[in-house]
Amino acid sequence: MGMSGARMVLECLKREGVDTIFGLPGGAVLPIYDALYDFEGLRHILVRQEAAAGHAAEGYARTTGKVGVCLVTSGPAATNLVTALQDALMDSIPIVAFTGQVPTHLIGNDAFQEADNVGITRPCTKHNFLVKDGRDLGPIIREAFHIASTGRPGPVHVDLPKDVLVKEAELVWPEKVHMRSYNPTYEGHPGQIKRAAKLLLRARRPVVYAGGGVIASDASEELRALIELTQIPVTQTLMGLGAFPMEDPLSLDMLGMHGSYYANMAVHHSDVLLAVGARFDDRVTGRVDAFAPNAEIIHIDIDPSSISKNIKVDVPIVGDCRRVLKALVAAVREELRGDVASLAREARKQWAAQIAEWKRKCPLGFEWDDEVIKPQHVIQEISTLTHGEAMIVTGVGQHQMWAAQYYRFKHPRRWCTSGGLGTMGYGLPTAMGVAAAWPDRLVVNIDGDGSFQMNSQELATCFENNLAVKTVILNNRGHGMVRQWQDIIYKGRFCAIDFGPSPDFVKLADAYGCTGIRATRPSEVVPALEKAFATPGPVLVDVWVDKWEFVFPMVPAGGANTEMILEKPGRAAKDKAAKAQTGF
């Protein structure tokens, strides 16, 4: 029996196990919305701007491990979605995005709301499709979900011309997906794994550097097993936070530009560095020739093109992090039987002592003030009040780095942040997606006043769908991270960072039907947060923080990770940083 292409799309989504789609209707996708009118089993959440649909799908995908789905119309809707697609591409988030397209006979005709959707999304998706025939819908949607969720996950875009949605056709549903040109490698090479095991046990100053791949492949348990066995300290990337519990004494917290002193020192002085599901991003490595200069590097990654891209790797292992770590644990056990590592273990004591010394010398910290709220304090309180168990989402900027530094993560898949692309405005819509997937969990969106205002319209979506996101704005009345850079690197020539009038966020929340709370003094922080977490429905807390508080440690871009600025620099240090960055 034939059915319309539109109905077929919904039927395929259901068969793929989709329960929620984030979307916004328009001319070219009206047939799908018409089919949705009486379609059972799919929840549609109407967003207020298309990028928000993409980010919500990202939040859903990142916290559930399932593919997130969004649906928008042609032309401007598709171009609005582009930011979310590139965001998902850079952070390896599995989403499938559907866009409408003008009827096939009008494609290329400069028709109303036409854009070359697949041409535009080609470089910002893992793969994309233009469906030209209703009979291809089933196989293409099947392939789209397969590509998005396997190998290195990523966004896949499917463009749907209106006539394909209207015409009836026979649903073709292949039971299995077979693509001769796409076969990711899952199992690591046994010889390489054995080499890695030997190297790790022989190491005197080993460090594990865990990234988002550990989260994406659900490898936290395997990582923990390896660490328990080998007692190697672990640092995590921004995307990897939650892969290893921060309360563990072997945790070195985050590394990189705003990483901890002890993580950067440990990586710099390591003799063996095991990178798992991480990609040696420039925010992690700093100056590449000064990154872990004496280390032999083992790199586990499912994407061969990540290996030896920025840093030459000594032992590459292509494969799924979870499977490779499992095999690595077995290989280490095998090696330990011969007890070849006893000598190294003795030396490791010195390494542990050295790391403890670094932790003592320079822990994460800030100066308390009785009058002005310190942003770090707010994050610490959120962390304490939620016992490190909340779903945490952030925007992009200083507040994001403080959240990464001061929230004590315990579990994987409870942290969403825009790492690779650094998309301001990511917080609220992504948190919305998380709240849709986890109605019974506390979802906290830690945002900045700049970042929040890029997608504040989504408060309406939260209210309408009772998505109980608790947004905490660290309000520093401007673009704080830019203020920090202009102060340290551009000689205090502040330009375009201070907001004159910002809206009254409490009234704004109220206008959207949400609850608004304000805190302006340190003593008000905990009561405000407690009230927010106890109030049902979406809540916004506007916390006025010290606008002169900066994120430290800080490695100026292009600097070596050992050249960290640890506290507000004096004039001489600023001049040095300015010269290195700007040349004057």
Add this chain to the structure above:
Amino acid sequence: MQNGGGPRKHTIGVHVENKFGVLSRVAGLFSARGYNIESLSVGETLDPTVSRMTLVVRGDEFVIEQVTKQLHKLVDVIKVTDLTDESHVERELVLIRVNAEPQNRAEVLRVADIFRAKVVDVTPVSYVLEATGDEGKLEALLELLRPLGVQELVRTGKVAIARGPKTRVKRAEVPRRARGPEDPTVVGFAD
């Protein structure tokens, strides 16, 4: 990335799905990552669902390693083979319209003859020559024709094929050079 070995020309064979948009994916990869394509040619293979591209790219070994890996990462790419250090044959076809005034008509023909180029169009003032060969031969031919007056030149770009028994279907499926120290899967060939 540290430089290892100076930049040189690589000839890379790429089997791709014969689908719309594939050429744009490959070309887009090069422009997005700032690599230069010196030449690119595409055509159908014996299997009409598969196209074969021949790419000529200049780069040091790290650039070429990334190019190969990134090409392979494209979902529609079936196989990537760097032919440069393999025994292979490469050819290019050129069409050259060259001045043929009375005083040099004979000379043009002599040169064409030496290089086994064919005359495919004649007018009182010009010839169009068709020549095939590897890069060295064609450069040499052009060198000799240039002083006689080349009006226009069109090149197909290089095509290349591995020599000998390796072209048998079964063998050609296997990537011939392991890239990692021990790990043949490092490049991540799909097969």
